[in-house]
Amino acid sequence: MYPDTRLHYTSPHPLGPVAIAPAQILGMCRLGRDEQQPDWPLQSVRMPVLGPATAGMQEVWHTSLPAQDGHFHDIHYRRAGGLLFGVITLDERQFAMQDGATALQALAETAYRQLFALLDAQHCPHLWRVWNYIPRINVEEHGMERYRQFNIGRHQAFAGSRRPVHGSPAACALGTADGPVSIAFLAADSPALPIENPRQVSAFAYPQQYGPVSPTFSRAALAGQPGEQWLFISGTASIIGHLTVHVGDVAAQTAETFANIAILLEQANRLQPRQPFTLAGLDYRVYVRHAADYPAVRAAVLAQLSEDSRVVYVQADICRADLLVEIEAQGAG
């Protein structure tokens, strides 16, 4: 990375004017209610926010350098030094079923091919983190669950762009009730170190029972440069090996998810022992399948974290029908 590019993050806070110099904003994510399109890349996540701040929340990625704004096919991106943040928003109705590929599969392949082409053109080839939001992710259409259709298209773009799956970014893939497909990503000119969970089968090596083509993500990624390390923990769930555990028990699923997150922290700290990451030092996004489970999930989260921890809860569909909760986290060390 360029020596003076620093990646900054403003934790989720209620919607309102952004208190950061516009030139230094890389991009933003809004959860819940959508508002005006700002000048910078915006990922609008149409998921109800649970808990007190129900109107909506926003978080901002920014840098120490002025950013350049750009458009590339369907991508709106900003680049500062060796960092690039982009958002792709695509309407499935613009895609047709073709050669046995569903519209969603074609969309996923198109989106990721655009993404990789942009990163190549920008000499910013290293994908650190991807946030995938897909309408009606668990619905079965044309004989296959939509998440599985998405996985086929995504994988085809990885393969077609000669991207090895074992160097996959940290990621998440969640479902909205409706709206477009939205994919946000953070990339850089320096690689991230992928981290796997020894208690889990790597997602890119899942057996066929989860779909004909495996998802392409790493359990976590460690990125940055000496003196500034970022840890991105992918969407993490109550999975041991490749199996969902605690089916039907949302509190136990939450506790098991934290056990997996703790293992990922341990793995990261082994690679980066000087400034260890701690559970308390991370920002969390918690996806709850059933809004009614929010109190139980919150109680199970507070058994792991303190009251003043930075946690946002949203209602989302999770990409395995038996998962009731999924948690992702990130932080600088």
Ligand code: 3EB
């Ligand atoms: C899992 O562990 C839960 O398809 O990009 C988590 C994180 C999950 C990322 C993705 C899926 C994805 O399999 C699901």
